[in-house]
Amino acid sequence: RVIEPYYESKSDVEIISALAQKMGLGQYFDISEEKLVEPFIDSKHPSLAGISLEGLREVPYASNSFEEPFVAWQEGKFFTKSGRIEFYSEKLAPMGEALPVFKPPKEGRESPQARKYPLVFVQRHSNFRVHSMYANIPWLLELNPEPVVEMNPSDAGQRGITEGDMVLVYNDRGKAKLKARLNEGVKTGVVDIAQGWWFHQFAEGGFNCLTYEDRNPAQELVYEANSGFNDVLVEVERAN
Numbered sequence: 563r564v565i566e567p568y569y570e571s572k573s574d575v576e577i578i579s580a581l582a583q584k585m586g587l588g589q590y591f592d593i594s595e596e597k598l599v600e601p602f603i604d605s606k607h608p609s610l611a612g613i614s615l616e617g618l619r620e621v622p623y624a625s626n627s628f629e630e631p632f633v634a635w636q637e638g639k640f641f642t643k644s645g646r647i648e649f650y651s652e653k654l655a656p657m658g659e660a661l662p663v664f665k666p667p668k669e670g671r672e673s674p675q676a677r678k679y680p681l682v683f684v685q686r687h688s689n690f691r692v693h694s695m696y697a698n699i700p701w702l703l704e705l706n707p708e709p710v711v712e713m714n715p716s717d718a719g720q721r722g723i724t725e726g727d728m729v730l731v732y733n734d735r736g737k738a739k740l741k742a743r744l745n746e747g748v749k750t751g752v753v754d755i756a757q758g759w760w761f762h763q764f765a766e767g768g769f770n771c772l773t774y775e776d777r778n779p780a781q782e783l784v785y786e787a788n789s790g791f792n793d794v795l796v797e798v799e800r801a802n
């Protein structure tokens with residue numbers, strides 16, 4: 563906490579606890595903010611090395627003033643083996659990624675699968691959700707009622723697809739059935755379904771039936787590896 567709350571404002575924890583009490587679920591949220599923080603500090607994660615609850619009480623980060631602003635890494639000491647910024651990573655040398663290197667997407671236009679699935683599927687972020695949060699809010703659904711696949715009119719025309727048609731987006735892993743929206747702003751050869759929709763909001767399947775779980779092992783060594791959501795090949799056709 564940097565400052566005490568102004569006026570009648572409450573912290574997120576206080577708000578959730580009060581709501582839980584009103585809903586008869588107070589026993590599950592009867593916990594202090596410090597108790598909620600403890601599991602993270604005790605998690606042994608490298609980013610929390612040297613940080614303790616006692617230390618935060620004694621020297622809170624809020625002790626920095628405008629006269630003495632906080633400057634990240636001003637002492638030039640980093641959490642690397644050398645203690646310096648490392649543009650060359652020894653840990654990644656065995657994988658050929660010690661220096662920044664381009665690697666083609668797992669599934670791209672030059673992949674063998676492109677002959678069968680010529681469209682690159684991406685998942686942009688939506689203005690109406692935070693990932694999948696708020697995908698069930700009625701007044702937001704009035705503005706953005708259902709998932710659609712956006713595609714360039716040129717790609718749609720080659721497949722006999724018109725605005726509002728129900729289509730199948732599919733590959734060898736699965737399919738998603740939803741409406742098509744034609745959009746000149748989507749590059750030819752690309753289709754886009756905004757991320758965050760829940761599975762029951764699709765007519766059939768869902769967009770993550772199309773993705774894969776393979777991860778770049780180099781990411782495991784330096785950060786938390788993620789799945790590929792924007793180098794996925796698909797085909798689109800009108801649904802019967």
